Ligand SMILES: NC(=O)C1=CN([C@@H]2O[C@H](COP(=O)(O)OP(=O)(O)OC[C@H]3O[C@@H](n4cnc5c(N)ncnc54)[C@H](OP(=O)(O)O)[C@@H]3O)[C@@H](O)[C@H]2O)C=CC1
């Protein structure tokens with residue numbers, strides 16, 4: 001089988017650089033393009049420049065040309081560019097791995113709609129460990145379904161622009177679904193001042209932004225006399241990048257449809 005031609009959007013970003021390394025390391029994939037915005041200082045540089053790698057691919061803002069040479073686009077940027085790339089990928093039949101977080105409901109609906117034209121894996125977190133954590137949380141929430149206060153605590157580096165993290169929100173959705181609650185109705189995002197006593201039906205979120213923390217997530221279930229804490233800590237962005245490349249290779253078997261990392265790992269219905 002020929003190598004899968006993968007382009008990276010946000011090629012000079014924290015994730016973009018590691019994704020370029022992950023594509024170079026995988027035996028079944030080859031870098032076919034590297035996209036940055038038209039104002040980026042990195043335009044024209046070799047996509048491997050930050051890694052000391054020579055890929056032979058120059059960073060470009062010509063999205064159409066990059067897509068014409070690619071089977072799949074891996075996009076870890078911001079919601080607005082990702083949604084622009086999504087429309088182009090859907091029109092060109094280029095598959096997509098979307099790792100960007102912070103979409104609003106309209107953005108998520110656009111991703112769902114585009115998946116009728118092309119195949120997409122969309123996940124707030126591509127690490128195997130976090131996806132196993134989602135799976136475990138479903139079981140934990142079903143067992144601790146009464147009398148436990150549920151809080152989700154996340155910590156990330158000082159540059160992160162969205163809060164709570166996509167992973168924290170997904171943890172909240174998994175727990176709310178398991179308990180038959182609607183996260184939109186029961187989420188509490190931070191507390192200040194005279195808050196009153198805790199409403200037992202709520203799921204609380206707390207956010208830390210500091211230093212170079214790659215990504216820590218804890219789901220806390222607390223009652224009188226005990227508490228259960230399920231924690232995942234990422235110490236390298238390669239865990240996300242390797243997962244995204246694994247998802248791209250997995251997507252070879254699909255021409256349309258919207259999938260997540262649970263599909264890729266075979267964790268659904270287990
Ligand atoms: N799903 C997952 O597993 C993970 C998801 N993420 C998510 O990935 C996203 C990116 O994170 P991170 O790499 O830390 O962020 P960065 O800010 O480091 O990277 C984003 C990159 O995208 C570039 N960019 C901005 N606009 C465009 C555009 N129009 N076209 C192409 N590139 C563009 C930025 O350029 P410039 O800096 O010049 O603006 C930057 O190089 C975030 O949403 C984050 O939450 C992160 C880690 C794991």
Ligand SMILES: O=C(O)C1=N[C@H](C(=O)O)C[C@H](O)C1
Nearest residue numbers: 101124125160165166167215
């Ligand atoms: O911005 C980040 O860095 C990360 N973002 C993702 C999220 O919002 O959940 C995943 C990971 O935690 C790192």
